[in-house]
Amino acid sequence: MNSYLKLSQVAVEKLAEQYGTPLLVVSTEQVERNYAFMEENLPGVKLYYAVKANPNEGIIRKLAELGSYFDVASDGEMQFLTEVGIEPERMVYANPVKTPNGLKVAKETGIYKFTFDSESEISKMAKAIPGGSVLLRVRVDNPKALVDLNKKFGAHPDDALHLLKLAREQGLDVAGLCFHVGSQSSSANAYVAALKICRRLFDEAKLAGFNMRILDIGGGFPIPSITETIDISAMIKVIRETVTQYFPDTEIWAEPGRFMCGTVSNLITSVIGTQRRDGNQWYFLDDGLYGTFSGVIFDHWDFELETFKSGEKIPATFAGPSCDSLDIMFFDKMITPLDIGDLILVPNCGAYTSASATVFNGFAKTPIVIWEEVKDTLGLK
Numbered sequence: 093m094n095s096y097l098k099l100s101q102v103a104v105e106k107l108a109e110q111y112g113t114p115l116l117v118v119s120t121e122q123v124e125r126n127y128a129f130m131e132e133n134l135p136g137v138k139l140y141y142a143v144k145a146n147p148n149e150g151i152i153r154k155l156a157e158l159g160s161y162f163d164v165a166s167d168g169e170m171q172f173l174t175e176v177g178i179e180p181e182r183m184v185y186a187n188p189v190k191t192p193n194g195l196k197v198a199k200e201t202g203i204y205k206f207t208f209d210s211e212s213e214i215s216k217m218a219k220a221i222p223g224g225s226v227l228l229r230v231r232v233d234n235p236k237a238l239v240d241l242n243k244k245f246g247a248h249p250d251d252a253l254h255l256l257k258l259a260r261e262q263g264l265d266v267a268g269l270c271f272h273v274g275s276q277s278s279s280a281n282a283y284v285a286a287l288k289i290c291r292r293l294f295d296e297a298k299l300a301g302f303n304m305r306i307l308d309i310g311g312g313f314p315i316p317s318i319t320e321t322i323d324i325s326a327m328i329k330v331i332r333e334t335v336t337q338y339f340p341d342t343e344i345w346a347e348p349g350r351f352m353c354g355t356v357s358n359l360i361t362s363v364i365g366t367q368r369r370d371g372n373q374w375y376f377l378d379d380g381l382y383g384t385f386s387g388v389i390f391d392h393w394d395f396e397l398e399t400f401k402s403g404e405k406i407p408a409t410f411a412g413p414s415c416d417s418l419d420i421m422f423f424d425k426m427i428t429p430l431d432i433g434d435l436i437l438v439p440n441c442g443a444y445t446s447a448s449a450t451v452f453n454g455f456a457k458t459p460i461v462i463w464e465e466v467k468d469t470l471g472l473k
């Protein structure tokens with residue numbers, strides 16, 4: 093799996109001329125390739141796209157058309173997907189701590205599948221959606237993830253049975269377990285460890301009279317990064333084989349976020365200022381840390397910058413357009429010297445980028461065009 097959207101120089105120039113910069117370009121065909129890869133490599137697994145990674149409507153519609161399910165975490169995501177026409181049966185409200193309005197919207201829209209990891213959540217769910225189907229999120233430790241989600245979420249395995257019993261007492265349908273190994277996991281080890289823990293808990297639950305039928309193995313599947321090469325096929329093969337070994341008869345779900353959308357988007361941004369400050373070269377761009385590059389902070393992500401220029405590279409500092417000094421994306425980034433107006437292409441920026449962008453300082457969110465909708469009118473391939 094090494095296909096990703098990468099626009100040519102001609103395409104970048106034409107798109108910038110037509111739409112201006114900054115501009116995000118999303119390929120729904122790449123969404124399709126990513127979905128097909130997951131379907132092929134995790135056959136029979138129900139794929140719940142984690143909407144928070146990139147809620148772009150073009151991506152959601154394409155995935156809906158392909159038969160995907162969706163992992164939603166808020167009232168806004170549930171309402172948006174409902175407006176797009178996605179049925180409630182295709183959504184799981186997978187936020188372990190739900191808001192009152194989130195539960196209200198779930199009830200109104202007919203969403204009845206939830207995850208939880210604490211005692212206090214049980215009566216909230218039971219009151220809002222009596223008899224709802226629930227998965228207990230189990231804590232798994234994974235030092236190899238880029239973003240550790242297990243600090244904040246997941247019940248300790250020792251507490252699992254107690255929580256399952258409480259959920260049953262309150263009339264909830266105890267459907268199974270879920271976990272999330274952390275985002276951008278670079279190895280299958282954490283999945284294997286989590287699967288072993290879940291097998292033990294399924295067996296213990298069976299002895300306690302439960303008939304759990306669903307295991308949700310979460311997200312975390314990596315996208316290509318510039319700092320690390322990961323053999324995603326080999327990694328998923330290990331996960332698939334372990335799932336088959338430990339859970340041959342269980343319905344399996346996965347919640348890929350970044351894998352599904354990371355490679356589908358390119359950013360086109362322009363140099364709007366160049367300076368030398370204290371002997372260092374600085375470039376100011378028209379998109380920044382409060383915009384598409386928000387992933388530098390929230391996702392600890394390092395982005396690849398492509399310049400279409402040749403020449404010896406120099407270390408440079410890259411800053412965004414706002415008047416805040418926090419708005420610096422990269423220090424000592426090696427780059428061919430740039431001038432005002434030069435275009436920069438940033439591939440692999442579909443996950444946790446526009447999703448966490450703000451409109452701080454009056455800079456609008458970077459507009460998004462769908463590559464397959466615009467390329468023909470611009471005479472591009």
Ligand SMILES: *Cc1c(COP(=O)(O)O)cnc(C)c1O
Binds near residue numbers: 142187275312313
């Ligand atoms: C964020 C999230 C995901 C997606 O994680 P990725 O690492 O982007 O695949 C899946 N499930 C839950 C519950 C999440 O919070």
